[in-house]
Amino acid sequence: MTNVLWLQGGACSGNTMSFLNAEEPTACDLIADFGINILWHPSLGIQLGDNLQDMLWRCALGRITVDILVFEGSVVNAPNGTGEWNRFANRPMKDWLRDLSKSAKYVVAIGDCATWGGIPAMSPNPSESQGLQFLKRDKGGFLGPDYVSKTGYPVINIPGCPAHPDWITQILVAIATGRIKDIALDDLQRPQTFFSTYTQTGCTRNIHFAYKATTAEFGQRKGCLFYDLGCRGPMTHSSCNRILWNRVSSKTRAGMPCLGCTEPEFPFYDLQPGTVFKTQTIMGVPKEIPPGVSHKDYAVLTVVAKDTAPKWADEDFFLV
Numbered sequence: 001m002t003n004v005l006w007l008q009g010g011a012c013s014g015n016t017m018s019f020l021n022a023e024e025p026t027a028c029d030l031i032a033d034f035g036i037n038i039l040w041h042p043s044l045g046i047q048l049g050d051n052l053q054d055m056l057w058r059c060a061l062g063r064i065t066v067d068i069l070v071f072e073g074s075v076v077n078a079p080n081g082t083g084e085w086n087r088f089a090n091r092p093m094k095d096w097l098r099d100l101s102k103s104a105k106y107v108v109a110i111g112d113c114a115t116w117g118g119i120p121a122m123s124p125n126p127s128e129s130q131g132l133q134f135l136k137r138d139k140g141g142f143l144g145p146d147y148v149s150k151t152g153y154p155v156i157n158i159p160g161c162p163a164h165p166d167w168i169t170q171i172l173v174a175i176a177t178g179r180i181k182d183i184a185l186d187d188l189q190r191p192q193t194f195f196s197t198y199t200q201t202g203c204t205r206n207i208h209f210a211y212k213a214t215t216a217e218f219g220q221r222k223g224c225l226f227y228d229l230g231c232r233g234p235m236t237h238s239s240c241n242r243i244l245w246n247r248v249s250s251k252t253r254a255g256m257p258c259l260g261c262t263e264p265e266f267p268f269y270d271l272q273p274g275t276v277f278k279t280q281t282i283m284g285v286p287k288e289i290p291p292g293v294s295h296k297d298y299a300v301l302t303v304v305a306k307d308t309a310p311k312w313a314d315e316d317f318f319l320v
């Protein structure tokens, strides 16, 4: 039996919705096949009433084993560092988090708000939000840079806005079955198995990207979204086009640019007008280009690509 305690900070519940959509394995499979016991989850109807506080105290004091503490949402420190009062838990959530993180065997941050601070931590950050161990790309999160759980692990970060459903359930299963030791974390503490490749890996528009065949309209099946609509697929670490959402699609497959939501800088440019869904350029060359490519080489490459593009590079391959 693996006890999972799922708590929420400053959150929209998007990661809970994502979790409930998981398919391999499903949330029900976790319970039926992998011995996961959900001690508490704010949306799953395990209503403990006043007993919630009692249970949380028993978890914090080690009388109930917390194998996995899952946190969704940012750590809210406002007002003035005191933390937001949680009416269910009868205490600011950050106080529970500090106590429970000491007794948990593993701590898993789900979604951008819990990993990096996310949208709540956007300037001027009135909620004084932080991620669990990071604030943006720096280790300036609530639990501190040196935090490790009882098993010696730092916070395991599963970012995304929301995180992909199967990333969540597969990491919970990996912990429950002891296979987490085979999964390396990257320098941002993300499981490499999901975050070593780019969103562009597996995108159906790669051939359009290669020949600089663009689209400036959402929802089109042809054309790459990088040149006009600000797609961040070439610069974003995620497996969204390898492990499809609902096993069917992804943003870029549906004609929606990748917004880079698994990276700590999300939301990029603090969502300033004119920065979303629009490629930022300097003298016609995108400001941000695939990592490892120089701007000079990129400019040459795209001129050649455009000049040599065959007619079919502008066609809709899926029209039959």
Ligand code: SF4
Binding pocket: 199, 200, 201, 203, 204, 205, 206, 207, 209, 223, 224, 225, 226, 231, 232, 233, 234, 252, 257, 258
């Ligand atoms: S749509 Fe985005 S992810 Fe797909 S090929 Fe173009 S830039 Fe890459």
